[in-house]
Structures are given as structure tokens and as C-alpha cells.
Amino acid sequence: MTVEINSLTRLYAVFGDPVAHSLSPAMHNRAFTHIGENAAYMAFRVKDVQGAVRAIRAFDMGGASVTIPHKISVMEHLDEVDETARAMGAVNTIVNDQGRLIGKNSDCLGAVKAIQEKTPVKGKDVVVIGAGGAARAVIYGLKQEGARVTIVNRTMEKGAQLAEELGVDFQPMEDLGKLDCRIAVNATSVGMVPNVQDSPAPASLFNKEMLAMDIVYRPLLTRFLSDARDAGCTIVDGIAMFVYQGASQFEWWTGKEAPVAQMRETVETILG
Ligand code: ATR
Structure with a gap:
């Protein structure tokens, strides 16, 4: 038409x-x-x-x-x-x-719908990496849908402050590989062109029960998502x-x- x-x-x-x-x-x-x-x-x-x-x-x-x-x-x-x-x-x-x-x-709903297309979020443990504007939207949307969110951020004070404001947990970056979660979201710019080899998370974060979403869409398959895919995760790319x-x-x-x-x-x- x-x-x-x-x-x-x-x-x-x-x-x-x-x-x-x-x-x-x-x-x-x-x-x-x-x-x-x-x-x-x-x-x-x-x-x-x-x-x-x-x-x-x-x-x-x-x-x-x-x-x-x-x-x-x-x-x-x-x-x-x-x-x-x-x-x-x-x-x-x-x-x-x-x-x-x-x-x-519309960013909150966008994040939630992109994940809900693949799996429900209610009651799930979710780790969101990042504490900027994009992270805020993802966390706010997921929390409203009943997810249990933990923020991880390079700069501790910024992460802890956002966690307190939104009523979610905070963990230091060095513990990221040890966290137990069903959904992990990269809400930082890490991995974006031209730094395509970078990931904000160690590959040990991922297992095949998990879903991983990246907000970065240049490249479409970020290092974060390719590590997740290799571990058997369901992946949701930044275009979603x-x-x-x-x-x-x-x-x-x-x-x-x-x-x-x-x-x-x-x-x-x-x-x-
Ligand atoms: P946006 O509004 O697009 O989310 P932002 O407010 O600049 O952008 O936030 C960028 C996020 O990416 C922050 O959480 C930032 O971490 P800091 O709070 O420590 O700055 C994160 N970030 C950017 N580059 C990073 C890097 N190289 N390693 C880890 N985190 C990074």
C-alpha cells in the first residue's frame, strides 16, 4: 500500500x-x-x-x-x-x-516489550549494567513489570544513587561474574563501534537459562551478545x-x- x-x-x-x-x-x-x-x-x-x-x-x-x-x-x-x-x-x-x-x-516500554517478546519478566532476577539515561529507562520499565533488578555500574556512587532512587539493588562491578540472574542487560555504550571487542561483562555471567539484551545496535551482534549466544542464552539485540x-x-x-x-x-x- x-x-x-x-x-x-x-x-x-x-x-x-x-x-x-x-x-x-x-x-x-x-x-x-x-x-x-x-x-x-x-x-x-x-x-x-x-x-x-x-x-x-x-x-x-x-x-x-x-x-x-x-x-x-x-x-x-x-x-x-x-x-x-x-x-x-x-x-x-x-x-x-x-x-x-x-x-x-517510550524507552521504558521499548525495553520491556523487546524482552517480553521472548520471555516474561515478572519475578525474574535482572542485572542491568549501567546507570545513565538508557539504564534508567530499562530499570524503571522492568521494575514496573515486577522484575527484581540489580544495577551494576563502573562508577559506584552513580550506580548506588540510581538504585536508591528507583528502589532496586546495587552491586559492585567486580562481582558481576558471580551474580545469579535470568536476564542481563547492557545499558552502557561499551562494545559500540569502533570498540567492538569490548564487553562490560565477563563471559562467566552467562548460562543457557538466561536472556541477554544489549541497547547497542552498532554492531548488531556485540561482544556482550556473542558471548551470551555462545553460552546458549536467548539474545535480544539493540534494534529490538x-x-x-x-x-x-x-x-x-x-x-x-x-x-x-x-x-x-x-x-x-x-x-x-
Ligand atoms: P546514556 O544516557 O546514553 O545511558 P550516559 O549517561 O553517558 O549515557 O551513561 C553511560 C553509561 O555507560 C554509564 O553507566 C557509564 O558508566 P559510568 O557511570 O561509570 O560513567 C557506562 N560506561 C561508559 N563507558 C564505559 C566503560 N568503558 N566501562 C564501563 N562502563 C562504561
Whole structure:
């Protein structure tokens, strides 16, 4: 099915700087086209985030994705920031609800859905490596689903502080290989191109009962995931979280089920 741009087309966009390498336009346009939604999605390099939010109102856009460096500063220009986005301290999605602009964050749901596609998380012991913004989203989402989360982080104070704030456990990095868990998530940038030989975890962490997820998607098969696969783990790559956070955005905007398989195929094709 193809959708032609006409006088009824609803506009969506990503606001960020830089945005030239964003995968979101291709992914969302494929999704709109696949379900026959009369909508189009652009990438706008934005310096003036207040102006960009005004444009949503002026053009009655359906909504927007928000990325670096605007995820925090955009909040003051919106009519409402929902509970999850407030807990993240970051908005990555704006929904135009009949003129009210609502700030949301789809990363928590993205992480949860990427894992739940393979295994339920309720009651499971999960180790999350990292204590930055991505880790916060993964931990918050998993905890809400009833997982028992332990944070491990290179910088102890940062990890311990996030653990206390989110009401989860903390363990020092050197104990990582000894921890007993069913799900392990790399929420650091370790292993990303060009440092593809690096992993934040020793291979001894993994066993065949486990699921391992990485938020890194360049490369698709990180050292963390290849060690996990060699140990017999189920693996969830970084594209999964990216696609599912996009799927949540899509569903908030359109009220329709996101065509996840087509979205994933589009991203995989671009990443080669
Ligand atoms: P993001 O918001 O994308 O998650 P961030 O806030 O910079 O990014 O967080 C990056 C995370 O990766 C942190 O947990 C960081 O550990 P520190 O708190 O010790 O800085 C982790 N990280 C980055 N490089 C690392 C490395 N070489 N070894 C271990 N952890 C690393």
C-alpha cells in the first residue's frame, strides 16, 4: 500500500541536533505506509526547541520524537509531562492530543516489550549494567513489570544513587561474574563501534537459562551478545529496543497497532 501526500496528510517529525543519521523517519514512514495511515514523518535539525514546539501547534502536527540535545529542555514548553517521562527526567515523544501537547517517554516500554517478546519478566532476577539515561529507562520499565533488578555500574556512587532512587539493588562491578540472574542487560555504550571487542561483562555471567539484551545496535551482534549466544542464552539485540520504543510512539500517535516486523526490517536494511 502506498500513501500519497495530500491536503489531509498529518505531519510528524524528529527534533534534534544532529538528526541526519536518525533511523526514525524511515521506520515511521514505512509503518505509516504499511497500515495506510495518511501521515508523513520528517527529520528537523532544531536549534530552537521552543520554536519547534510552537510549530507543532501552528501546523497542528500529530506529534514528534525528541532527541539529543532537547529531551530535557523541551519539557517546559509542553502542556503536560506524564509520570513515566517525569521519572525519566526526559521526554522523547510529544503527542498532540486535540491541541494539548503531552510529553512522554517510550524507552521504558521499548525495553520491556523487546524482552517480553521472548520471555516474561515478572519475578525474574535482572542485572542491568549501567546507570545513565538508557539504564534508567530499562530499570524503571522492568521494575514496573515486577522484575527484581540489580544495577551494576563502573562508577559506584552513580550506580548506588540510581538504585536508591528507583528502589532496586546495587552491586559492585567486580562481582558481576558471580551474580545469579535470568536476564542481563547492557545499558552502557561499551562494545559500540569502533570498540567492538569490548564487553562490560565477563563471559562467566552467562548460562543457557538466561536472556541477554544489549541497547547497542552498532554492531548488531556485540561482544556482550556473542558471548551470551555462545553460552546458549536467548539474545535480544539493540534494534529490538529501538523498534519497540518507536512502536509505542506510533501507537500513541495513531491509536493503531504498529507493524513491528516491517519497522524492524526497515531498520535492519539501513544498518546493513
Ligand atoms: P546514556 O544516557 O546514553 O545511558 P550516559 O549517561 O553517558 O549515557 O551513561 C553511560 C553509561 O555507560 C554509564 O553507566 C557509564 O558508566 P559510568 O557511570 O561509570 O560513567 C557506562 N560506561 C561508559 N563507558 C564505559 C566503560 N568503558 N566501562 C564501563 N562502563 C562504561
